[in-house]
Amino acid sequence: MTVAAIRDIVIVGGGTAGWMTAAALARFLETTRGGWRVTLVESDDIGTVGVGEATIPQIRLFNAGLGIDEDEFLRETQGSIKLGIEFDGWLRPGHRYMHAFGPTGRDLGLIGFHHYWLRGRALGDAAPFGAYSYNEAAAYAGRFMRGDNPATALPPLVHAYHFDAGLYAAYLRRYAEARGVVRFEGRIAGVTRDGMSGDIDTLILEDGATVSGQLFIDCSGFRGLLIEQTLGAGYEDWSEWLACDRAMAVPCASAGDFTPYTRSTARPAGWQWRIPLQHRTGNGYVYSSAHLSDDEAAATLLANLDGEALADPRPLRFTAGRRKAVWVKNVVAIGLSSGFLEPLESTSIHLIQSGIARLLQFLPDMRIDPVAVAEFNRLSAWEIERIRDFIILHYKATERADTPFWRRARDMAIPPELAERIALFRATGQIRRDQDELFTELAWSQVMIGQGIVPAAHHPLARLLGDDDIQGFLGTLRQAIAGAVATLPSHSDFLRSNRSQHR
Template sequence: MSGQPIRDIVIVGGGTAGWMAAAAFAKVLGGRYTIRLVESDEIGIVGVGESTVPHLKLFNNLLGIDEAEFVRRTQGSFKLGIQFNDWGRIGERYFHSFGNLGPDLGLLPFHQYWLKARRQGKAADLGTYSLNALAAEQGRFMVSASDVPPTSPLANIAYAYQFDAGLYARFLREYAERQGVRRIEGKVVDVALHPHSGFVEAVTLASGERIGGDLFVDCSGFRGLLIEQALHTGYDDFSRWLPCDRAVAVACEKVGPPTPYTRATAHAAGWQWRIPLQHRTGNGHVYSSAHLSDDEAAATLLKHLDGRPLGEPRVLRFTAGMRRKFWNRNVVALGLASGFMEPLESTSIYLVQSGIAKFLNLFPWSDFDPVLIERYNAQSVFEYERIRDFLILHYHATQRSDSAFWNDCRTMAIPPALAETIRLFRDSGRFFRQGEEMFALVSWVQVMIGQGIVPETYHPLVDQVAQADMEGYIASVGRVIANCVQAMPSHAAFIERCCAATPMPA
């Protein structure tokens, strides 16, 4: 080890990923490092609404961001989960909600007892026992209450955000610049590599300005200016399992108050997102170009909008997958430069946040010890592959046979680890989380049951609980959840009282 510290950090690309990295580095690394971010105003972003997972609250807390100000500044709303329509069968819907189902009983999770009671006709749909799912259905929301017993479902409400990604990037830019980050306007036209080490030495802008650094963070989007175009890292393609390769997106006028959830509605060759903000609604149709043309996809999207479109639909092209190395030499890729997981479970911003956290944990000296790089890449590959498998589950676990797309998805060969997960759950409702994978038992249970993977039986230890006690337990959970939801204000009322944004053009 050289023992020499890194001094100059250069982030190439802005947007959500770039400014998240800049803000986090400025906060954690303090004033000992020079942090510069290069971005071009010529390169726009698609701002049609962004949906997140609860982890973002931790990131904002790290930065010391006031939640109400953040929501106001980003025209945000709150998210209790995702409503999935027409995925298992046309006409069916279910919620993948954040937070817990009913409380565990003994060694077993709630859903094991629910499986037995449901088979006996003594339990309602699974979502009835989720505070988030029931509250979302009724349009209610609140943050965790401090004046209730710690065992109350209201004491620990898991939620995420829905917001304008462009406004969030602007919000973080202001934060980062206050912390000393310097923004440089310009378009990168050349990347200089060290002749022996192959490390990136500098980037040159169209203006001729040369910007050198010790560490480079590639947030340049799908292009991967550093990680791919300069270092030729390679890309692992997931499209044989995740066949959607395009999206057409457009915002529309909002009609009524924003719902406290994101909606994902399956169509004949993909699915449509709906992300409600305070000032408008973001929409997009993710689809397979092998099964649907761009014009057909746009027509389907426009047909299913809530309100008048605010502009022309824009087509985005992508390939689901990941870089073979997320950290290569002295370049770390974040955001779309690192890979792309379609937005079905709102993991894009989470993966940026996770990449930043892992990198800060493994922050190197200037010699960039390979052991740190290897560990970072191994952790990143594991995370991507487990999220990939969770997304594949949504496509593969379907009974739909109304189109070639769904027939292909239903019958495709899936990764062995996912096949084993499904077999284990189908047997007796068991799931075992692997390491620190993002999605835990509650998420897998909700999606598998929601899409028709019903276990053949339940855990044998369920029968250790007397029938009457089990029925009382299930009924009690349902009553408590229903009463708690009734105590919650409407989502619109909560926003109006706590974090209403200044009206702005949609």
């Protein structure tokens, strides 16, 4: 018996996940020339979630891999620059800190910069940890420059984007279709399966049309049309740690203030995002329905916009967690169909990106090997669980006790691995981080320190510098950052010049 090579891939869904997958497959499989066929099915009636608007710097690697020009991308998606995320009121009302991208301070020798910062603190230097981040200083000054700044020896700013997710999907659709991906519009009403293997053979659309394939990528969103509704993969629920299960989203008119950072403001039963784009500002209140009604959430959101609301608030429901298996038989789930973590650290689009990278890495050739499927599932679970713990940290390490929501967060039991990380940092200033984990040691230290977890002591090697030397070192760093920021153009000018150069 001859076995047919697996070359026929069908993507179910045309949201951010579907079109990112289609674009990447088109780019890396040379769809039209290499014998591969990639088909995407989406339903205009069902539509997309389309609120994913903030990203992390890894998205630049994805776009670069597709050969996308950054200036064109920013114009096409009404995008803006993101240098970090501000957490306002997360430790306590009135307090704020930033998880900024890029380095903080400068490591000297074997130990991380935060040990020198701790030493400076012990000597009476009151500057916060974030004062040593070039990214943070530029973000608060509303400035940005791409690449090297000739006026400073500091490394370049590290950036991600805010963008209109609907425009990004449309842009990637043009990209993918130009490279051979075929799109079908219509609602999938059923599937046929192979009687022996249980694999999915064919999608049946409402109008009777059929789409067949050998490998199916389920990008159908929360419903998990194939992975859950057809194959029953199961869902691991994380709401004991991440109680928010609703969001109310609304765009508002731009205040003309294109702050190059995302803001997350703690609210009585969750938090509110603010994401400035060129043509509007995206806003949303992520909250726990056990602590707040939808009407109250909408009222709070509308009362806290910096411009006129451009639509009615739109409710979204979700459950934090992950699909127990994201690859089952000949179906791989990517995007919301694979699991969900609230957008506190803008990680969903990144999880799509890494899901695609893993799919390419494990792409089957003649047959789907159960050993590869098991490893794919293990890696996917490991990745999202590490990100989950990073998000739980923001809730657990709060001093807020002003509402039942925050008291619950502060007092909840957390996954043991996270508890160990916190205890280690508190006692020694050491960060436990697994290889290949998304968030770096610096990201962990920024959020731990920002959330009030300050190590009891610095590392003894930080005493190799004398008292005056350490104060001089810290002061010089602050001056270098302030001097560099003063030479940067404004973020608004950066966007304006990008628009005007291409009229």
